[in-house]
Amino acid sequence: MWIQAILVAVLVCLLILHFLKLLQTHKKYPPGPPLHEIFAKVIQAGFRVHPDMFTEMAKEYGSIYTFWELNVPVLIVSGFQNIKEVLIKHSEEFSGRPVTPFYKVITQEKGIVFSNGHNWKQQRKFGIVTMRKLGMGKKSMESQIEDEAHQLVETFARAKGQPLDPSLPIFNSVSNVICALVFGHRYSVDDEEFLKLMHALERIEKIGGTFFHLLYEAAPWLMKHIKWPYKEVFAAADLVRSHAVKETELHREKLAAHDPQDFIDYYLLQMEKSKNDPTSAYDEANLFQCISDFIFAGVDTTSATLQWGLLLMLTHPDIQEKVQKEIEDVFGSSKSIAYQNWKKVPYTSAVIHEIQRFKCIILSGNPRQSVQDVTILGSFIPKGTIVIPNVPAVLYDPKIWETPRKFNPNHFLDKDGKFVDREELLIFGAGARVCLGKEMAKMELFCFFTILLRAFTFTLPEGVTEVNSEPTNGLIMFPQHYKLCAVPRVQ
Incomplete structure (x- = not known):
C-alpha cells in the first residue's frame, strides 16, 4: 500500500509542477481566450470556425492575443500595421510554416506550402524560376488561360440562357489551367481520371476549418483511430499523390532534355542535374507534393473568387452594366482583351479587386511560425511560436475602407476614376511566404471575368x-450553390 501511496504522491507532484510550468509559460505570451471559449464559439457557429471569430475576440483581447491549442500557443495578429510588421518588416523571422498533425499526414512536410528550412527554400526558388520559364505573367500563359475562358463561354452558351449552376464549369476550367501548367495538357470535363481528381480536391477542402479538423489537430493520437471522416480525406490526398506519380512516370518515358514542356519536365531535369549534390532536396517525394500544392492552392482560390464575382454581378446589375460598357468602349470589337491592358479598364479592375476584398475567401492569413526569438509589437515571441495574421479583419476595417460591409468598387478608384492598388488587400499574403502564383491568379481573374x-x-x-x-x-x-442565367450579348 505504501508503494502505491508514494507513486500517487509523485504523480500529484508532477502534475502540480506541470501546471505551474504551464502558468509560467502562459505569462510569456499576450493574454487571450481560454480553450473552452474557442470551442464554445466553434459549436455556436455550427461546428466550424466562423470568419468573424478572430475579429470578435480581438475586440475583447486586443490586436495581438494568444489562444492555446492544448499546450501550443497560437498568436492572432489583427490590424494592418501590425500584420505588416510581422509579414514584411520581420519577414525572415516569421518565414516558418507550422505543420500541424493533420497537414503533416496530408503533405508529409514536403513540397512548398508545408515545408521549412533548406527544403522549402529550394522548392520555392525552383517553383518561382520554373513558373517564369513556363510563361507566368507572359503572353504564352495568357493564351492558355484565354483558351479555358472561351471553353467556359461555350459551356455557358449551351444552356441557351436557361438556369445553370456555374460552380462545376468554373471549377473545371480553372483546374485545367493548372493541369496545363503542371502536366502539360488539359482534360476533357468528362474524363474519369479528371473527375476523380476534382472530387478528391473537393473532399479535402471541405474538412478544413471544421470541428473535425480542429479535433484532429487537438488530439491526433485519438482521432487517428477514428476512421470517419478522416479515412476519406486521407484517401483523397493519396489519390492526388497517385495521380502525380502516374503523370510523372508518363513524363519520364518521353522526357526531352532540350525541350521541357511543363513543371514535371523541368523538375525531372533538375533531379537529374543535381543527383550528385548532397545538399539537393530535389526528389520524387518533393515533386509529388509540389504538384499537389499547385493543384490545391491554384484551383480552389481562383474558382471560389470567380463564383463570388458572378454572384455579385447578379445582385449588382448596375455594376455589371458599367463593366460591360467600359470593356466595349476600350476594346470595341477587338478579339482579345490582353491582360497587359488592365490599366485601360480601371473600373473593371476595381470591381475584380473589390470582389476579392468584399467576399474574402479565406478564414485567416496563412499561419507562420517564428524561426528565432523575436520581440515584436511589445511582446517577446519565442522561437517556434505559431502566428496567424487576421487578414479578414483588415479587409473589413472601417478605418481603412469607406463602406467595409458594402460591395463598393470605389474603394479601388481615386477621385478621377483611376485605379488605385491598395496594399491593404492582403489576400495573397506578403513577405517571404507570399503566394507563389499571385501573378498567375491575377491574370486568371482578369481574363475569365472580362x-x-x-x-x-x-x-x-x-x-x-x-x-x-x-x-x-x-x-x-x-x-x-446558386443558379444563374447566362444571356448572350449581341457582339
Whole structure:
C-alpha cells in the first residue's frame, strides 16, 4: 500500500509542477481566450470556425492575443500595421510554416506550402524560376488561360440562357489551367481520371476549418483511430499523390532534355542535374507534393473568387452594366482583351479587386511560425511560436475602407476614376511566404471575368429575387450553390 501511496504522491507532484510550468509559460505570451471559449464559439457557429471569430475576440483581447491549442500557443495578429510588421518588416523571422498533425499526414512536410528550412527554400526558388520559364505573367500563359475562358463561354452558351449552376464549369476550367501548367495538357470535363481528381480536391477542402479538423489537430493520437471522416480525406490526398506519380512516370518515358514542356519536365531535369549534390532536396517525394500544392492552392482560390464575382454581378446589375460598357468602349470589337491592358479598364479592375476584398475567401492569413526569438509589437515571441495574421479583419476595417460591409468598387478608384492598388488587400499574403502564383491568379481573374462579361449578361432565374450570400464551411469559403442565367450579348 505504501508503494502505491508514494507513486500517487509523485504523480500529484508532477502534475502540480506541470501546471505551474504551464502558468509560467502562459505569462510569456499576450493574454487571450481560454480553450473552452474557442470551442464554445466553434459549436455556436455550427461546428466550424466562423470568419468573424478572430475579429470578435480581438475586440475583447486586443490586436495581438494568444489562444492555446492544448499546450501550443497560437498568436492572432489583427490590424494592418501590425500584420505588416510581422509579414514584411520581420519577414525572415516569421518565414516558418507550422505543420500541424493533420497537414503533416496530408503533405508529409514536403513540397512548398508545408515545408521549412533548406527544403522549402529550394522548392520555392525552383517553383518561382520554373513558373517564369513556363510563361507566368507572359503572353504564352495568357493564351492558355484565354483558351479555358472561351471553353467556359461555350459551356455557358449551351444552356441557351436557361438556369445553370456555374460552380462545376468554373471549377473545371480553372483546374485545367493548372493541369496545363503542371502536366502539360488539359482534360476533357468528362474524363474519369479528371473527375476523380476534382472530387478528391473537393473532399479535402471541405474538412478544413471544421470541428473535425480542429479535433484532429487537438488530439491526433485519438482521432487517428477514428476512421470517419478522416479515412476519406486521407484517401483523397493519396489519390492526388497517385495521380502525380502516374503523370510523372508518363513524363519520364518521353522526357526531352532540350525541350521541357511543363513543371514535371523541368523538375525531372533538375533531379537529374543535381543527383550528385548532397545538399539537393530535389526528389520524387518533393515533386509529388509540389504538384499537389499547385493543384490545391491554384484551383480552389481562383474558382471560389470567380463564383463570388458572378454572384455579385447578379445582385449588382448596375455594376455589371458599367463593366460591360467600359470593356466595349476600350476594346470595341477587338478579339482579345490582353491582360497587359488592365490599366485601360480601371473600373473593371476595381470591381475584380473589390470582389476579392468584399467576399474574402479565406478564414485567416496563412499561419507562420517564428524561426528565432523575436520581440515584436511589445511582446517577446519565442522561437517556434505559431502566428496567424487576421487578414479578414483588415479587409473589413472601417478605418481603412469607406463602406467595409458594402460591395463598393470605389474603394479601388481615386477621385478621377483611376485605379488605385491598395496594399491593404492582403489576400495573397506578403513577405517571404507570399503566394507563389499571385501573378498567375491575377491574370486568371482578369481574363475569365472580362471574357465572361463580354459574352453574357448574368441574371437571376425567373422568379428568384434573392440569393444566399453566406459562405460554405471550409478553409476556402465558396458561395452556396446558386443558379444563374447566362444571356448572350449581341457582339
